[in-house]
Structure formats: C-alpha cells, structure tokens
Amino acid sequence: MSGSGEPKIRIRGLHKAFGAKSVLRGVDLDIGAGESMVVIGGSGTGKSVTVKCALGIVEPDRGSILIDGVESVGLKGAAREAVNARMGMLFQGGALFDSLSVWENVAFGLVAAGQRTRREAKPVAVETLAQVGLGPEVAELMPAELSGGMQKRVALARAIAARPDIIFFDEPTTGLDPIMADVINDLIVECVRKLGATALSITHDMASARKIADRIAMLHEGRIVWSGAVADIDASGNEFVDQFIHGRASGPIRMAVRG
Amino acid sequence: MNPLAAIGRAFLALLEAIGRLVLFAFAAVTHIVRPPFYPRILLRQMVDIGYYSLPVVALTTLFSGMVLALQSHTGFARFSAEGAVAGVVSLAITRELAPVLAGLMVAGRVGASMAAEIGTMRVTEQIDALSTLSTDPMKFLVAPRILAGFAMLPLLVLVGDVIGIFGGYIVGIYKLDFGAAAYIDQTWRFVETIDVVSGLVKAAVFGFLVTLMGCYHGYRSEGGAQGVGRAATNAVVSSAILILVFNYIITELFFAK
Ligand SMILES: Nc1ncnc2c1ncn2[C@@H]1O[C@H](COP(=O)(O)OP(=O)(O)O)[C@@H](O)[C@H]1O
Ligand SMILES: [Mg+2]
Numbered sequence: 263m264s265g266s267g268e269p270k271i272r273i274r275g276l277h278k279a280f281g282a283k284s285v286l287r288g289v290d291l292d293i294g295a296g297e298s299m300v301v302i303g304g305s306g307t308g309k310s311v312t313v314k315c316a317l318g319i320v321e322p323d324r325g326s327i328l329i330d331g332v333e334s335v336g337l338k339g340a341a342r343e344a345v346n347a348r349m350g351m352l353f354q355g356g357a358l359f360d361s362l363s364v365w366e367n368v369a370f371g372l373v374a375a376g377q378r379t380r381r382e383a384k385p386v387a388v389e390t391l392a393q394v395g396l397g398p399e400v401a402e403l404m405p406a407e408l409s410g411g412m413q414k415r416v417a418l419a420r421a422i423a424a425r426p427d428i429i430f431f432d433e434p435t436t437g438l439d440p441i442m443a444d445v446i447n448d449l450i451v452e453c454v455r456k457l458g459a460t461a462l463s464i465t466h467d468m469a470s471a472r473k474i475a476d477r478i479a480m481l482h483e484g485r486i487v488w489s490g491a492v493a494d495i496d497a498s499g500n501e502f503v504d505q506f507i508h509g510r511a512s513g514p515i516r517m518a519v520r521g
Numbered sequence: 522m523n524p525l526a527a528i529g530r531a532f533l534a535l536l537e538a539i540g541r542l543v544l545f546a547f548a549a550v551t552h553i554v555r556p557p558f559y560p561r562i563l564l565r566q567m568v569d570i571g572y573y574s575l576p577v578v579a580l581t582t583l584f585s586g587m588v589l590a591l592q593s594h595t596g597f598a599r600f601s602a603e604g605a606v607a608g609v610v611s612l613a614i615t616r617e618l619a620p621v622l623a624g625l626m627v628a629g630r631v632g633a634s635m636a637a638e639i640g641t642m643r644v645t646e647q648i649d650a651l652s653t654l655s656t657d658p659m660k661f662l663v664a665p666r667i668l669a670g671f672a673m674l675p676l677l678v679l680v681g682d683v684i685g686i687f688g689g690y691i692v693g694i695y696k697l698d699f700g701a702a703a704y705i706d707q708t709w710r711f712v713e714t715i716d717v718v719s720g721l722v723k724a725a726v727f728g729f730l731v732t733l734m735g736c737y738h739g740y741r742s743e744g745g746a747q748g749v750g751r752a753a754t755n756a757v758v759s760s761a762i763l764i765l766v767f768n769y770i771i772t773e774l775f776f777a778k
Contacts, residue, residue, distance in 0.1 A: 319649045343655055351653045357646040371654035420654075 268331055270295040270428065270460040271316065276325035277484075278311055285311050286322070287484030298454055298461040300471045300492075302506060303481035304515065309464035310354065312481070313430045316462070317351060318342045329428070347375055350426035350459075354433045356417040358405040364391070364416050365401035371424045390419045393456075394449055411442040415449070422453050429454060431463035435470045447473040468507050480506060482515060545737050552657070552664040563665040570631050570728070571673035574623075575680065577630060581622045582681035586614055586688025594697050606697065607704045608711030610689030615716045619681035621768055623674060624727030628760040632735040635666060636756035639739025640749035648740070663736040667729060674728030675721040682717060719775040726771060727764050734760040 269292040276289040285308040293299045303309050314320040316327050318337060327334045334345050350371075358367050368390055369383035378386060388398050394415040405413055414434065421429055434450060435443035447470050454461045465471050471478055472492060479489035480503050488500040495507060505513030593609045639662055642648050651658045686708060693699040735756045742752035 314649065317649075317653055319652055346653055347655055349653065351650070353646045353650055355645055357650040359642075359647055359650070370656070375655040 269293055269328075270297070270330060271462065272326075272328040272331075273312070273316070274326045274328075276312065276315060276327065277323045278308070278315065278320065279323055285484060286315075286325075289325070289481070289484070289486055291479055291486055291489070293460055293462055295460055296458055298451075298463070298474055298476045300475035300478050301462065301464045301481050301486075302466060302468070302471055302478060303464075304466065304506070307481050308484055309481055310432055313351070313432055313462065313464060316430065317346060317349060347424065348427050350421035350424065350429040352414075352417050352421040352429070352431045352434055354436060356405075356413045358413060358417055358420070360405050362405075363401070364396075364403050364405065364408070367405065367416060368401075368419045368423050370420065375424065377424065387419070387423065390423045391416070393422070393453065394419045395445075411438055411445070414438065414442075414446055418446070418449060418453065422457060425457055426459060427457070428460045428462070429457070431461065431465075431474075433465055433467075434463065435465065435467045440469075443467065443470060444473070450474055468509075542733075542737060545740070546733055548659055549663045549667050549733065549736065552660045553668050555660075557660065559661055559665050562661070563669055566666050566669035567673050570627065570669050570732075571676055574627050574630055574673075574677055577626045578623045578677050578681050579684050581626055582614065582619050582685035583688040585618045585622060586610055586685035586690075587692045589613055589618070589685075590689040590692035590697065594693075603697070603699075604707065606693060607689065607699070607707035610693075611686050611708045611712045612716055614685035614689070615682050615712060615720045616772070617720075617768070619678045619685050620674075620720045620723035620727060621764060623677050623681050623724060624731060624764040624768075625761055627670070627674060627677070627728070628731045628734075628757055628764065631670070632731045632756045632760050633753040635732060635735030636739040636742070636752040637749055639663075639736055640742035640752040643740060643742050644745055644748060658740075663740065666736055667732045670728035670732030671725050672728070674724040674731075678720055678724035679717075682720065715775065719771065722775075723768060723771050726767055730763045730767065731760045734763065 271291070271293040273289055273291040276286050277284070278286040289308075289312055291299070291301070291312075301309055301312065311320055315322045316329075316334070318334065322335055325335065329345060334342075337345060359370065362370070365384055365387040368387035369378070369380070372378040372383045372386060373380055384401075388401050391398070391401060396412065396415055396419070400408070400412070400416075405416065408416065418434070421431075431450060434446050438446060450461070450463070451474060461474070463471075463474050465474075472495075475492040477489060478492050478495055479486050480500070481487070482502050487502045488498055490498060495503065498504065501514050505515050589610045590606055594603060594606050597603050597605050597609075639648075642662070648658045648662070651661055690701075690704055690708075693704045694701050738752040738756040738759070739749075742748045
C-alpha cells in the first residue's frame with residue numbers, strides 16, 4: 263500500500279498537554295516502511311505518550327499522524343480498530359492480563375479480532391511462544407508465575423501474534439538484567455525482520471538502541487531535537503545527544519527533579 | 522482569595538464530575554446493548570455478584586427480620602397491637618431492608634473488588650493493552666459487570682425477602698408465642714405485589730449503581746497502588762451514598778400520594 267518514498271508513519275506537529283503540563287510540543291517524525299526507529303530521551307519526556315497517540319490510547323491536542331498516508335488522529339470505533347489491528351504494542355510493564363493464562367494472553371488479539379476461534383488460536387499462540395524461546399509447558403501457566411524476563415517474552419509474543427506490520431516497543435529492556443536485556447533485543451530484531459514490520463521503539467537504554475535501531479531520534483522537551491542513522495549517533499554534533507549517550511549530569515539537558 | 526470564586530470553582534468541579542459520571546454511564550449502557558457481547562465474562566460476573574453474595578445477604582436479612590420482629594413487638598405491645606408484627610416485618614423487609622442491605626453488602630463486597638481489579642488493570646496498562654488488541658475495554662470490562670449487577674441484585678433481594686420474613690417468623694413463633702398459621706396469614710394479608718416489586722426495582726437500580734461506581738472509579742484510577750486503594754474506597758463510599766439517595770427517590774416515586 264505504501265508508495266515508494268512515502269513513510270509508513272508520518273508524525274507532524276504533535277502536541278499534547280496534561281492539564282497545565284505540556285508534554286509534547288510539536289513532534290515531527292518520519293518512519294519508513296520496514297525501518298526500525300528508536301526514540302531516545304530522558305524519563306518523562308513523553309516517549310510513551312507519543313506512542314499512545316499513534317495507537318489512539320491518548321488523544322493528541324493537535325497534530326497529525328499519517329499511517330500509510332492516512333490520517334489516524336481522531337479515528338474512533340471500527341475505523342480505529344481497523345488501524346490498530348495492523349499494529350502491535352509491547353507495553354513497558356508487559357501489561358499481561360493477569361486473570362488469563364499465558365496462551366490466552368498471546369491468543370487474545372487473534373480471538374478478539376475474530377480471526378480465529380479459541381480452539382484454533384491455541385496452536386498459533388504456542389507457535390508464537392516458541393518464536394520468543396518459550397516452550398509449550400509455559401502456555402498453561404499464569405503470568406504471575408513467570409519471571410520478569412519471561413513476562414517480557416510473553417508480552418512480545420502477544421504483540422507479534424497477529425503478525426502486525428507496525429510494532430511499538432515501549433522500553434523493552436527496562437527492569438531486566440543486561441544479559442536478559444540483550445536476549446530481548448535479539449528477539450526484537452529477529453521478530454521485526456521476520457515479519458518485515460516497521461518498528462518504533464522507545465528506550466533510554468543506549469545499548470538497546472544501538473542494537474535495535476536503523477535510525478535514532480532524540481526527544482527532548484516535547485520535540486525531536488535530532489534524528490539520524492544509528493551509525494552517526496557518536497558524531498551527531500548535537501549537544502543533547504552527546505550528553506544523553508554519555509550519561510553526563512552536566513550539559514544542556516536539565517533533569518526535572520519531578521518527572 | 523475571593524471566596525465567591527472558590528465556591529464557584531467547587532461548584533463547577535462538582536458539575537464536571539457529575540457530567541463525567543453520566544457520560545460514562547451512558548457509554549456503558551450503549552455498550553451493553555450493542556455487540557460484540559462477552560457471555561463468558563457476563564456469566565462469571567453474574568456468579569460472582571449473585572451466587573457468592575448469597576451468604577452475606579442471607580445473614581444480614583435474616584438477623585434484620587429477627588430484630589425487627591423483636592423491636593416492633595416491643596412497640597406494638599404498648600398499644601395492644603401485637604397482631605401487626607408480621608405485617609410490619611414483611612413490609613419493612615420487602616420495601617426497604619432487603620434492597621438497601623443487599624445493596625450495601627454488595628457495594629462492600631463487589632464494588633470494592635471491581636474498582637480494585639479495574640484500577641489495577643488501568644495502572645498496569647492492561648486497559649491500554651485491551652484497546653490495542655481489538656477489544657473495547659468499556660465493552661469487555663464495564664458492560665458485562667454493570668449488566669450482571671443490574672440483573673443479579675433483584676434475585677438476591679428476592680432471596681433476602683424470603684429469608685428476612687423467615688427471620689421474623691422464627692422470632693415470632695419461638696420467642697413471641699405467635700401461632701405459626703396466624704403469623705403466616707398475617708404476612709400474606711399485609712404484603713402486596715407492589716411492596717415486593719418496588720423492592721426489586723430498587724434492587725435493580727442499586728445493582729446498576731454499585732457496579733457503575735466500581736467500574737467508574739477503577740477505570741479512572743491513577744497513581745499506582747495508592748490510586749487503586751483510593752478507587753476502591755471511593756467506589757464503596759459513593760455507592761453507599763447513592764443507594765440511600767436513590768432509595769428515597771424511588772420510595773417517593775412508588776408510594777408518595
Ligand atoms: N494519562 C496521563 N495523565 C496525566 N499525565 C500524564 C499521563 N500520561 C503521561 N503523563 C505525563 O506525561 C509525561 C510524559 O510521560 P511518558 O510519555 O510516560 O514519559 P516517558 O518518556 O518516560 O515514557 C510524564 O510527566 C507523565 O507524568
Ligand atoms: Mg515511558
């Protein structure tokens with residue numbers, strides 16, 4: 263569907279304020295089809311809010327989000343569902359449904375969209391679990407019985423189960439040990455490549471960003487202050503990016519004490 | 522600060538809160554009548570609200586019927602009108618006590634846990650996850666719960682009516698020395714259809730209110746575990762108040778001449 267050169271996702275002038283607190287102040291971002299974009303930025307800069315605007319979970323105050331050239335801001339009901347059916351999301355905390363077993367979590371979207379019956383969806387769920395390195399014995403467990411890393415894998419499986427062509431990853435490695443984080447990074451790269459999907463990840467973990475990204479963009483004070491290929495990040499010449507990737511306390515970025 | 526402005530602001534905030542609640546209720550009701558439906562979830566909620574509330578409702582109505590018989594007997598004995606005990610017990614139970622007590626008990630049992638469950642889903646982004654998985658959370662979480670409350674409370678109250686009257690009967694027979702046949706006869710002569718029906722209408726409204734408040738406060742909770750706790754408290758307190766307010770309004774509608 264996407265014409266040559268037309269970005270898969272085009273975000274323009276995205277504004278969002280919560281009460282008096284303005285979080286997004288004109289975000290512009292293009293993500294090409296099949297590209298893996300990583301947005302970096304400090305905690306509380308609105309990375310999650312940006313993704314939630316794309317999913318229609320948060321209504322932006324102003325701005326436009328074109329998906330395959332079609333406006334998605336303001337879509338409701340069936341039209342929104344149709345757009346979301348092509349998107350998968352890995353939430354920051356996993357957001358697994360704790361009253362459902364692992365396979366029911368993974369199969370949830372398939373059954374809800376009417377693509378599969380419960381009976382048909384189970385083998386698909388088990389297969390998807392295998393893709394993220396989990397055996398069939400995990401399928402019957404409840405999310406609370408799993409370690410943090412396994413929960414992330416299940417959440418990843420749920421995000422890719424419906425074979426979406428756009429996937430969002432919200433801080434996929436936060437809260438994991440470095441080795442498990444790297445395993446998750448590898449899985450993300452593999453899954454995205456296998457699906458041929460467009461990926462938008464957000465993170466403040468630079469190791470993860472370097473591994474996942476084709477391109478990186480930096481969000482600061484509600485705007486994208488730099489974007490470029492992952493290879494260029496060390497020579498960006500941008501003082502915000504330099505401070506962030508080297509994790510220095512001093513520099514142009516002032517951390518708000520309250521996020 | 523200008524005190525008038527403060528009053529004005531508080532009044533506007535109140536109107537805004539009422540408006541939000543009414544919109545939420547309206548959205549919930551429209552989702553109840555439009556597909557897709559979730560019969561498995563509805564059934565589970567009906568069992569949870571109806572079946573598992575039976576013991577508390579049975580106990581509260583039983584003892585209320587018993588104490589009513591005792592107290593009204595004390596009162597009526599002064600006018601030598603002991604014969605009215607059975608009638609007063611059955612009227613009070615069917616019209617007022619069974620619906621109000623069942624409503625309050627379910628508010629404590631079900632309303633709080635609904636607010637906590639939905640609130641936890643909110644703060645852990647499970648509600649956001651639902652909408653990314655082709656599922657409308659209002660339809661999936663809220664509509665079945667409200668429908669279950671609306672449908673099950675009348676059944677609970679019907680059971681409560683019988684048990685409450687039975688409580689009065691036990692005290693009447695074994696403690697106050699009424700004849701069994703006379704007591705039952707008195708009960709039949711006093712209770713009219715309208716008494717029971719008005720109690721059941723109240724029950725349906727209370728069931729709607731309790732589940733609505735549980736869902737509403739859970740749905741809007743924010744700020745982690747503390748926010749979820751606050752949602753549960755608010756759900757119970759607000760549904761208790763609404764039950765008593767609507768109890769008066771419905772009584773007025775049914776019985777005011
Ligand atoms: N639903 C909401 N209501 C009010 N404030 C919010 C809401 N969601 C996010 N915020 C605020 O927006 C800011 C950015 O949040 P977020 O996008 O989650 O940050 P991050 O970049 O760490 O993902 C935070 O200060 C947060 O408090
Ligand atoms: Mg975030």
